[in-house]
Amino acid sequence: MTERLFSVEEILTDVPEKATKKVFYENERLNGAVWYVPAGEELPAHYHPETDDVWVVLQGKGEYFLGDGKTAPLEKGMVAVAAKTEIHGIKATGDEPLVFVAFAAPLPVEMIKVDK
Amino acid sequence: MTERLFSVEEILTDVPEKATKKVFYENERLNGAVWYVPAGEELPAHYHPETDDVWVVLQGKGEYFLGDGKTAPLEKGMVAVAAKTEIHGIKATGDEPLVFVAFAAPLPVEMIKVDK
Numbered sequence: 001m002t003e004r005l006f007s008v009e010e011i012l013t014d015v016p017e018k019a020t021k022k023v024f025y026e027n028e029r030l031n032g033a034v035w036y037v038p039a040g041e042e043l044p045a046h047y048h049p050e051t052d053d054v055w056v057v058l059q060g061k062g063e064y065f066l067g068d069g070k071t072a073p074l075e076k077g078m079v080a081v082a083a084k085t086e087i088h089g090i091k092a093t094g095d096e097p098l099v100f101v102a103f104a105a106p107l108p109v110e111m112i113k114v115d116k
Numbered sequence: 117m118t119e120r121l122f123s124v125e126e127i128l129t130d131v132p133e134k135a136t137k138k139v140f141y142e143n144e145r146l147n148g149a150v151w152y153v154p155a156g157e158e159l160p161a162h163y164h165p166e167t168d169d170v171w172v173v174l175q176g177k178g179e180y181f182l183g184d185g186k187t188a189p190l191e192k193g194m195v196a197v198a199a200k201t202e203i204h205g206i207k208a209t210g211d212e213p214l215v216f217v218a219f220a221a222p223l224p225v226e227m228i229k230v231d232k
Binding site: 024025052054072077078083086103 | 123143146148170174193197
C-alpha cells in the first residue's frame with residue numbers, strides 16, 4: 001500500500017532555515033507538500049494556469065498575496081484557496097516559522113511568477 | 117472576487133454536537149469542507165470511485181479506517197490521503213472533538229459506503 005498517513009513534524013525533520021517545500025505525496029491527479037517559511041521570508045507571488053492550490057495553515061502567520069498589490073492576513077487555523085489563474089504567495093510574519101500543507105490538483109502544475 | 121481565505125473557527129460557529137460536515141468552498145474541480153467529530157462519534161468508512169479525498173487534522177485524534185478492518189492513528193498535525201477507490205473514514209477518540217479540513221477533487225464526488 002502506498003503510504004497514506006503523514007506527520008507534518010516528521011516531514012519537516014532536518015528542514016533548513018529557509019523557505020522550503022517538501023513534497024510528501026503525489027499521484028496522477030494531485031500532489032501534497034508542506035511549506036516551511038521562516039519569519040520574514042516569502043514564497044513569491046505566482047499562479048497556476050490549470051491547477052488549484054489549497055493551503056491549510058498549521059503554524060505561524062503571514063501576509064497572503066492576492067495580486068494587484070493586495071494582501072490579506074493568513075494564520076494558523078485558516079485555509080487559503082487559489083483556484084487556477086488566481087495569484088497567491090505569502091510573506092511569513094510574526095515570531096515563529098509559518099507552516100502550511102498545500103495540495104495542488106490537477107497535475108501537471110505549471111507555475112507563472114508574477115508581481116505580488 | 118470569490119472568497120479565498122477561511123477561518124476554521126468561523127466555519128464551525130454554532131456547529132451541533134454531532135459529526136458534522138461544513139462545506140465552505142466549491143469550484144468546478146474541487147470542494148473544501150471542515151469536519152467536526154465529537155469524541156466517540158465516527159465518519160463511517162467509504163470510498164470515492166473517481167475522487168481523491170485529503171484530510172489535514174487541526175485538532176483532536178482518531179482511528180482512521182483503512183478498509184479490511186485495518187485502522188491507524190491519526191491526530192492533530194497529520195495528513196491523510198485517500199486516493200480514488202481507497203477506503204477511508206474515522207472514529208474520533210480522545211477527549212476533545214476531532215477537527216479536520218477535507219479537500220476532494222475532482223468533482224463530482226460519488227460516495228460508496230463500505231464496512232470499515
